[in-house]
Amino acid sequence: MASMLIKAAGAVVALFIVVTAIMALLNMCPPSGPWPMPPWCSPSSGVILQQATQQATNTTANAPTLQSLSDVDKSYGFNYLSKEDIDDFFSKPAFFITWTNDRSVLTRLGDVDVLWRVEWFKHGKLSDIGERMAFYHKNGIHYVGAQLVSSSQNDREGPILDKSMATISLDGEPIEYVKPGMAAFSKQYWMNILSPKWQSLLFNMSKQLIDAGVEGIVFDEPQFNAGVIDHGGTFDNYSMEGFREYLAERFSSSELSTYFNISDVGSFNFADYIKNNNLEDKWNKKPYIPITREFYKFEINAGASVMEELARSIKDYGKRAGHYILFYENAGVDYSSLTQRNREADALVNEMFYFMGDGPSQKISTIAKLAEPMFKHYIFLAEVSNDKGEVPKQTKNLFKYIFADAYSSKASIITDGDGFMSMHNWNYDKERISYDVDEASKYIRFAQNNSKLFSLHEPADVAVVSSYPSRMLYENLLLPTSGYRWEGGNLKGTIEALVDNEVPFHVLQSGDGYMFNDKLTEEALSNYSLVILPSVIAISEEELSNLHSYIEKGGKAIVIGNFAMYDERGTPLTSNPFSSIKEGENSIGKGTLYLVSSPIMQNYHYNTATWKIRGPREKSEELASPLMKIVNRYYESPISSDAPNTVNIRRYVDGNNIVLHIVNYDFDQVRDSFKPSKQFTITTEGAFSKATLYQFDGATIKQLSTSINGNATTVTIPPLLAYDIVVLEP
Structure with missing residues (x-):
């Protein structure tokens, strides 16, 4: 009798295991009851959200049925x-x-x-x-x-x-x-x-x-x-x-005391801190005081x-x-x-x-x-x-x-x-x-x-660094001097000028080690012959070392605006291999760093007389020239054109083909009208015998003639209203 019970129990256990395995495979969930729910039916592995969903009331009863x-x-x-x-x-x-x-x-x-x-x-x-x-x-x-x-x-x-x-x-x-x-x-x-x-x-x-x-x-x-x-x-x-846990994780006891006058983080309460220090009228006024900067982050x-x-x-x-x-x-x-x-x-x-x-x-x-x-x-x-x-x-x-x-x-x-x-x-x-x-x-x-x-790869030999901690400091007025805010336009002005002047580039992100873990590694930097750092005011010591090694080995860098004043947390840097660089060109090992300490490209993004953002028709080659003169010293773009500044040309690749997206930004929104561009030429690296023009206005596809000169091909683009695409094939 005992052996029969053991066998029956074993059969039940085996059946339970098989059923559970099938349910797991199919992601099936049992009905609610006194039994525990299997892990794949849990709404989340996050503790806070688990607590939240456990407290949830049934609000789906009247939802439409599938x-x-x-x-x-x-x-x-x-x-x-x-x-x-x-x-x-x-x-x-x-x-x-x-x-x-x-x-x-x-x-x-x-x-x-x-x-x-x-x-x-x-x-x-x-x-x-x-x-x-x-x-x-x-x-x-x-x-x-x-x-x-x-x-x-x-x-x-x-x-x-x-x-x-x-x-x-x-x-x-x-x-x-x-x-x-x-x-x-x-x-x-x-x-x-x-x-x-x-x-x-x-x-x-x-x-x-x-x-x-x-x-x-x-x-x-x-x-x-x-x-x-x-x-x-x-x-x-x-x-x-x-916030108390955040401060304890991010700062040592001595740093908490030095930066924020916090003696015991274990009993710290931000509301009490504000009241005890008579900060009620200034704690959330910009530029933020140091403790509010951290609260924001x-x-x-x-x-x-x-x-x-x-x-x-x-x-x-x-x-x-x-x-x-x-x-x-x-x-x-x-x-x-x-x-x-x-x-x-x-x-x-x-x-x-x-x-x-x-x-x-x-x-x-x-x-x-x-x-x-x-x-x-x-x-x-x-x-x-x-x-x-x-x-x-x-x-x-x-x-x-x-x-x-x-x-x-x-x-x-x-x-x-x-x-x-x-x-x-x-x-x-x-x-x-x-x-x-x-x-x-x-x-x-x-x-x-x-x-x-569409959705093609855009190859590039130039990189622009977008520093997340720097942008946090600039754009949210987290710096002690509010005048720094406008340096955020230096990054955007740099990007806009490169696009407007047919310079293909990629963006590398430098993180803060907390929200974003992206780093400027030497390997990532080595993929480019030229790296541009606009207003990178905050950067980690590790990334500075990697940048220095990249330049020493033959890389070229252009620094525009304030540079390397703070680490990735926004605290003053204690070690900087670039501390002795001077204005203009600096030789470092086999490479070069060109420093312009003024944020020269903010005037391309903003009209610095009014601090209003410039539209495409408000920009010019003259406004872009402070950057482009330096870029052209170290880099030759694979594409050039005599099109006006309001025409942008993006160069993508599809296998052996070059795909050019051509846009006319000379548009008057008040009159809802374009000023069509006159005929212009585009020259690109490579020998291409066939050029196909895709015109959005009229939905037409036609062939264009090409002129090959060595390893360069020139194609003439007819007057452009809004948007054309040209495909170049060998």
Whole structure:
């Protein structure tokens, strides 16, 4: 009898092991009950998010069901994107809209998908979107990104006012969410990304969207709690405890005492520190005092860590539903405060404000270059400012200008239906600026019918260093002298001048060892004959040593503006192998370093008389010459042209072929008109006997004659309206 019981027990154990193995293989989860859930059913490995999801209430009960949508998919042959589809999907080239009242726009434009659409909730529950999802799937449209906000609720009627989810002022009160042009998000708290309850609500809203058939989540406002510092917060317990741990990890006891007058970090509380030192009126005024600088960095880093855990949980949930879920953050690389690298992110998305006087760079090529070291795919929501003159409400050529700017730079566009959101001085207008859908369709379809011409490699022998800790110091006014701020334009001006003068280059990122671990290694530097360092005021001693070795072995470097004053943490450098360099050319071993201590290229990005950002038509060869004269001493570009400064030429390669993307930036947004360029020539390295011209206006393809002289080929380009591509073949 005993032996029979043992055998029966063994059989049960064996059956349990087999069933468990099958469930693990198929990612199946048992129903909830008193038994423990297997590890693959856990929402996240992150402790904070695990606690948050355990506290979650069931808000998915009223979410639209996938059953009816599944029937639509079967009838119309709709297939969700897999992870393996993503690269091809974004490279087709992709085009997106947020929303439209006229659904015919979606089908008239071409192969268009939906991204960055705001879905509204009430008391945490999603409105029914089932009918719209069925329309998308019937027409082969992928809804690859519904928008949620990391700091506010998408709820116009009944936001949840729970103090435990809010950011907290120095007086212990919840902080109200206030943002110009965002009236729909008013009358609610500025949410605290470190609050487990808020994390739980974000996760549950994401689940509802996935259950409804959405294939991606895009999070807006990813500056997290750092964005509320200027509004007086946040002094919640999660921030106070986390900041104390951050300081203990980043600084020794002697450094804490020297830099911040903190004698015992174990009992440190930032709110008490402010009150005890009578800093209530100055702790969050710019330029920040040293302790606030660190608090800012802590909040950025802590929020980014939580968002990465959240992304992982969202993807895990989608996987259990049988779908790959894309994840994005609206991280504006033009402002280092908003730049995070989320290892779970599939692409970078951000907003581009065209024709703005005080805002981002006015060409997407600048921002795309800054994003280059971080993300393979870059997508932006195109918006239009009236700061430099009133743009017509009905336009025909504006779309062409923005399209050419984007797709020549390997970026993709999101538009607000058949128009662009517009603004005056950072305040959104009620009326959008519309574009001609039929004209836009011609550009989109022509590009997608010739997809092989896009998302190509751009070889380069020049590198520009983008220093994350330097940008944090400059652009967020974290330096003790606010005048340093404008040196941030030196980097962007350098990038813009190189693009405008047909110099192919790559961007190397120098990290802070905390948020970004990127380093200037000797191996990475050795891939380039010339390295340009614009306003690299903060850099690690290790990277300085690597740069010195690179130059000693024959490399060439150009340093523009303040250089190597601080280490990667923003504290003064104690060791610098370049401390004795002088203005101008310096020989170091077999190589050369050329120093210009003034930030000469900030005047190319800004008009330094007004500190307004220059548009493409406000720049000239003369403004670029301070940099280009030095670059031309050490480097000869593989491409040259007699085209005007407002024509940009990007040189990509496709096997043995050269693919030239040619864009005319001589565009008057007030008149919605281009000034077509006259005929010009382009000369490139290599012998090419065949040249094919792809003209977006007219959607025509024609052959051009070439002239070969030794190892150089010249081709004559006919007058250019907006955007042409030329393919050179041997």
